[in-house]
Every structure is written in C-alpha cells, then in structure tokens.
Amino acid sequence: MSRHFKAKITNNLSLNGKNGLLSIEPLEPVINPEPGQFYMIGVSNSHDPFLKRPFSFFRKTSEGIQFLYEVRGKGTMMMKGFRDGEVINILGPLGKGYPEPGGDKTPLLIAGGMGIASVFSLVEAFAKRAYVFYGAKDKEGLLMLDGLEELAGELIISTDDGSFGEKGTIVDVLNNFLTSHFSLLTSHLIYACGPKPMLEAVSRIALGRGIKGYISAEENMACGVGACLGCAIKVKSQKSKVKSQIYKMVCKDGPVFPIEEIVW
Amino acid sequence: MVRSHLRHSRLSGIFLEEGFRTSRNDRNRENTMDLSVSIGHLKLKNPVMTASGTFGYGEEYSEFVDLNRLGAVVVKGISLEPREGNPPPRICETPCGMLNTIGLQNVGLRRFLKEKLPYLRRFDTPVIVNILGNTVQEYVRLSEALDNAGVDGIELNVSCPNVKKAEMIFGTDKKTLAMLISKVRQSVKRAVLITKLSPSVSNIQEFSKIAEDSGSDAVSLINTIPGMAIDIETWRPKLANITGGLSGPAIKPIAVRMVWETYNAVKIPIIGMGGIMSAEDAIEFMLAGATAVAVGTANFVNPEATVAIISGIEGYLGKKGMRGVKEIIGGMNNA
Numbered sequence: 001m002s003r004h005f006k007a008k009i010t011n012n013l014s015l016n017g018k019n020g021l022l023s024i025e026p027l028e029p030v031i032n033p034e035p036g037q038f039y040m041i042g043v044s045n046s047h048d049p050f051l052k053r054p055f056s057f058f059r060k061t062s063e064g065i066q067f068l069y070e071v072r073g074k075g076t077m078m079m080k081g082f083r084d085g086e087v088i089n090i091l092g093p094l095g096k097g098y099p100e101p102g103g104d105k106t107p108l109l110i111a112g113g114m115g116i117a118s119v120f121s122l123v124e125a126f127a128k129r130a131y132v133f134y135g136a137k138d139k140e141g142l143l144m145l146d147g148l149e150e151l152a153g154e155l156i157i158s159t160d161d162g163s164f165g166e167k168g169t170i171v172d173v174l175n176n177f178l179t180s181h182f183s184l185l186t187s188h189l190i191y192a193c194g195p196k197p198m199l200e201a202v203s204r205i206a207l208g209r210g211i212k213g214y215i216s217a218e219e220n221m222a223c224g225v226g227a228c229l230g231c232a233i234k235v236k237s238q239k240s241k242v243k244s245q246i247y248k249m250v251c252k253d254g255p256v257f258p259i260e261e262i263v264w
Numbered sequence: 265m266v267r268s269h270l271r272h273s274r275l276s277g278i279f280l281e282e283g284f285r286t287s288r289n290d291r292n293r294e295n296t297m298d299l300s301v302s303i304g305h306l307k308l309k310n311p312v313m314t315a316s317g318t319f320g321y322g323e324e325y326s327e328f329v330d331l332n333r334l335g336a337v338v339v340k341g342i343s344l345e346p347r348e349g350n351p352p353p354r355i356c357e358t359p360c361g362m363l364n365t366i367g368l369q370n371v372g373l374r375r376f377l378k379e380k381l382p383y384l385r386r387f388d389t390p391v392i393v394n395i396l397g398n399t400v401q402e403y404v405r406l407s408e409a410l411d412n413a414g415v416d417g418i419e420l421n422v423s424c425p426n427v428k429k430a431e432m433i434f435g436t437d438k439k440t441l442a443m444l445i446s447k448v449r450q451s452v453k454r455a456v457l458i459t460k461l462s463p464s465v466s467n468i469q470e471f472s473k474i475a476e477d478s479g480s481d482a483v484s485l486i487n488t489i490p491g492m493a494i495d496i497e498t499w500r501p502k503l504a505n506i507t508g509g510l511s512g513p514a515i516k517p518i519a520v521r522m523v524w525e526t527y528n529a530v531k532i533p534i535i536g537m538g539g540i541m542s543a544e545d546a547i548e549f550m551l552a553g554a555t556a557v558a559v560g561t562a563n564f565v566n567p568e569a570t571v572a573i574i575s576g577i578e579g580y581l582g583k584k585g586m587r588g589v590k591e592i593i594g595g596m597n598n599a
Contacts, residue, residue: 003327003328004328004566004567004568042565047360047512047513047541048359048360049357050357050360050512050541050565051362051565052564052565089566091567219353220353220354220355220356221355222362222364223318223563223564224564225320225324225325226324227320227325227563227564228317228318228320228355228364229317229320229349229354229369230354230364230366231352231354231355232349232350232351232352232354232369233352234351234352246348247348247349247369
C-alpha cells in the first residue's frame with residue numbers, strides 16, 4: 001500500500017459557481033484516512049501549475065474518497081475541469097488528524113466556510129453525538145447541509161448576512177451557546193476548522209473558558225511530507241522548561257494541533 | 265589547447281576514472297549499462313542525487329523511494345546550532361516555479377549526527393551534507409565534525425538567498441570564497457568537498473575557477489535565484505520575508521547555461537541542478553557538462569521523481585546504443 005497512488009475520477013459535481021465535490025476511485029490499494037487528514041492532489045501534468053494541492057479528506061464512499069473544494073486559483077480551476085474517467089496522481093492520507101475524544105466528552109465541532117471539508121468526516125464519525133456549528137458568508141456558501149442534518153447531533157448554522165440560519169459569525173453563535181448552555185454540559189471538546197481569524201477567535205474562547213480542543217490549520221504547502229519545511233506554523237515549545245516558540249510543520253506535525261499549542 | 269585536451273580526456277573517461285578508489289557503492293556490476301560517475305574520489309552508482317533542502321534528511325521520502333537506488337542523498341543544510349527558520353508564508357508557486365524562503369531551518373549538527381545520519385547510514389548510498397555557517401570558523405568546525413563522522417561528501421552552501429548574513433556574501437565575494445574553501449579544505453580529509461555556487465554573479469566561470477583553485481573537488485550549480493511575488497489584492501508580498509529563492513522548471517535554462525559556461529572553465533566535475541523534472545532535463549544538464557545532477561523541486565511534485573529520472577536516463581542511453589552514462593557528459597561541446 002502506497003501513499004502515492006493513481007486514482008480515477010468517478011464524479012466531479014459542481015455544487016454552485018465556485019464549489020465542487022470530487023469523487024475518486026483509487027486504482028491501487030490505499031491506506032484508510034482518518035478525519036482531519038489530508039491529500040495532495042495533482043491537478044495538472046504541465047509545469048504551470050505543477051505543485052500538488054492539499055485538500056482535506058472529506059468523506060469515504062463505497063468506491064473511494066471524496067473531496068470538497070473551492071475554486072480559488074489556477075490549480076482549483078483545473079480541478080473543476082476534471083472529467084469522469086480521468087486519472088490523476090494523489091499523495092495521502094497525510095498528516096495527523098483529529099484525536100478521538102476521551103470518555104463522555106461532548107464534541108463541539110466548528111466549521112467556517114470551506115472548513116466544513118475537514119470537519120464533515122468528524123461529524124460522521126461522531127454519529128449524531130456532536131454539536132455542529134457551521135458558518136458561512138451567505139446561504140450560497142453553505143455546503144452539504146442535507147448530509148450534516150442527517151449526521152449531526154445538533155446543527156447550528158449562521159451566515160454573515162443572515163440569509164440562512166442565525167445572523168452573525170459562527171464565533172458569536174458559539175459564544176452565545178456556551179454562555180447559555182455551559183452549566184448543562186459537563187465537559188466539552190472543541191474541534192475547529194476554518195479561516196485563520198475564526199480559528200484564533202475560537203481558540204481564545206476555548207482558552208478563556210478552559211475548554212480543551214483542536215484546530216486544523218492551513219498554510220501554503222509544497223511537498224506534504226515534511227521535507228520542504230514550507231508550511232511552518234508557530235507553536236509553543238513543549239520540550240524546554242523555558243518558555244519558547246518553535247515552528248512546526250502543518251503537513252507532518254498537523255494539520256490538527258491542540259488549541260493551547262498555537263501561537264497566534 | 266588546454267580546453268580541447270580537457271574535453272577529450274573527459275569524454276574518454278580517463279579524467280573521471282584515473283586514480284580513483286572504488287567505493288562501496290557499486291551495485292551495477294550485473295547491469296550491462298554503466299551508470300556510474302565519479303565526483304572526486306567518490307564513486308556514485310548513478311548520476312542522480314537529491315538537491316539539498318528538497319529531500320529533508322532522506323527519511324521523509326524513504327517510503328516512496330528506495331534510497332539505495334540514488335546516486336547520493338544530499339541532505340538539508342546543517343548549521344552548528346539548530347535554526348528556527350523564517351516566518352510563514354515561506355513558499356508560493358509562480359509560473360513554472362516556486363519561491364521559497366525557508367530560512368535554513370535545520371536540526372543543527374548535534375541532532376543531525378545523533379538522529380539523522382544513523383538512519384541514512386543504513387543505505388548503500390553516499391551521504392552528502394550541505395553545510396552553512398556565519399563565519400569561516402563555523403564552516404571549519406562543521407566540516408571537521410562531519411568528516412570525522414564519516415559522511416561521504418560535504419557541500420559548502422555559500423549561496424542561499426534567504427539569509428541576510430554571511431552565506432550569500434561568501435558566495436559572491438571572490439576573496440572571501442577562496443579563503444573559506446581553502447580553510448575548509450584543510451580540515452576535510454576523507455569526504456569530497458563540493459562548493460554550491462550562487463547564480464547571482466555576473467561571471468560564474470570565475471567563481472568556479474576559485475572553487476577549483478581553492479581545493480574544491482566539485483561544484484554544484486545552481487542554487488535558487490532571488491525573486492519575489494506580490495499579491496495584487498492585498499498589496500502585500502506573497503512571502504513573509506518579501507524575497508525568496510526561485511526554483512523549478514522556470515530556472516532550468518539559466519542553470520544549463522551556467523553549467524555549460526563552467527564546464528568550459530574548470531576541470532573539476534559539475535553537479536548540475538535547477539528545475540530538473542524529467543530524465544530529459546537531466547540529460548540536457550549532462551550534455552552541457554554536468555557529471556551528475558541533483559533533483560530538487562521535482563520531488564515535491566512527484567516523490568518518486570529521482571528513480572523515474574534514473575530509469576529514464578538508462579532508457580535513453582539504451583536507445584542511443586550507449587554503454588555508459590559518461591559518454592554523454594559534455595556531449596554538446598563535441599557534437
């Protein structure tokens with residue numbers, strides 16, 4: 001089993017103008033992914049662009065793996081053009097995913113925008129046990145709602161413009177929720193993925209309320225296997241007694257990190 | 265003419281073979297195709313090595329590549345003390361290339377010797393260690409320690425564009441470069457000494473000649489070329505360090521040109537690198553005069569790039585009816 005494999009596109013579904021759901025079928029035996037892990041997808045055989053693009057493991061299907069993507073640049077534009085039957089090169093699963101919660105902790109899953117691509121498989125893994133907070137700019141940006149409704153214990157949605165769910169950011173919604181429900185929940189564990197400002201805000205809330213948790217980080221990446229040292233993220237050093245900060249690699253040490261480790 | 269004599273002896277293989285001890289690395293005996301080349305007294309089973317900084321410490325790629333198959337593994341640049349590296353974003357892709365400003369993040373000499381080198385020693389492949397320092401003394405201490413530890417090659421990094429201090433100056437100032445190489449030469453007894461030159465000079469021949477005259481066994485060229493990119497939405501540079509080193513196919517023609525120019529200026533072997541993505545690219549470098557090649561950014565695109573390139577070179581030679589890879593070194597200059 002190799003983490004570098006060829007896969008056939010079985011479906012490339014356009015969800016709206018800029019988002020798509022890519023389904024692939026590996027053409028060789030592959031390693032089972034865990035929630036929070038990611039893959040590097042080869043988007044072209046040309047030299048421009050040439051680096052593989054990192055995508056969260058979204059969901060497993062009977063025939064293979066699915067990825068949720070947003071067209072942001074040259075590479076994802078090429079991805080949008082993938083046709084059924086086309087064969088692509090993939091590297092993965094890579095990195096460390098979300099750790100399993102110990103005991104009877106209540107998982108609070110927070111996704112902002114495309115962060116749902118990483119959080120979705122966790123929602124599925126928790127099978128109706130998790131509180132899911134999902135925010136986007138507008139209704140158009142909310143993806144895979146049917147699936148989430150089916151798999152979440154409770155689904156709380158917000159949009160910045162109020163076009164669907166509560167109006168406001170998902171951070172505000174989470175904060176309000178914790179204020180009103182805090183005494184009811186014996187213990188929580190936060191899992192979050194989304195834009196950097198959202199992750200920072202969620203981390204502050206978690207630290208402020210003494211809730212443990214994990215965030216999934218994002219950074220420009222070239223190799224995906226810890227060799228190029230491109231995807232650095234600043235963390236608190238745990239080894240030395242003296243307080244210090246070091247760089248870890250999002251691709252290998254992460255993408256999932258304990259909230260208390262990150263230096264914002 | 266000296267130059268034509270040099271060409272002749274190179275093509276006949278005399279220069280490369282004469283007086284060199286056979287290293288433990290020759291596994292191609294059963295193979296009819298002779299892919300071996302020599303860098304100084306170090307014999308490589310094939311001319312394909314990894315470019316420093318693109319292959320980690322080898323272990324990162326060992327699940328994709330049988331390290332035994334490589335001509336040599338060149339590891340990430342090592343300094344005396346660990347280095348933290350630059351803040352992110354450290355990389356961004358540009359047309360047919362990428363910019364990086366890693367900032368020479370590395371584990372430092374002590375951890376390299378203790379944790380990284382023993383792993384690499386399990387393989388029947390020479391280990392070449394890229395080194396960097398702030399002072400001549402630091403380079404000397406590093407090379408002494410590594411030479412004593414039994415590494416097969418030491419590559420002097422005097423050309424990283426991502427540090428503000430000394431390394432770049434060593435690579436672009438002739439006197440300083442000569443002094444640095446001479447001092448390091450005195451402390452390196454067993455390993456081959458390679459100088460990795462900066463492309464940011466107007467005359468690469470002069471610097472290659474300095475490397476040769478100061479005791480370098482070979483030159484590596486080229487390192488990345490300083491560059492930058494700006495996000496037109498935010499008006500901010502795409503790299504936190506503003507500038508970075510450009511690598512990838514975009515720089516290949518520049519690298520091939522510099523290899524060719526250097527080939528005509530020095531007798532020591534050249535390790536050619538800069539945007540090698542395929543066997544065809546590697547062959548181009550060798551035809552320009554490279555004795556060996558290093559694969560860099562291609563590893564990120566395809567973790568198996570090195571072995572694919574080795575097979576591709578072998579296939580090319582077979583198709584051309586050649587028996588050894590040495591036949592193509594500098595071939596353009598003779599065609």
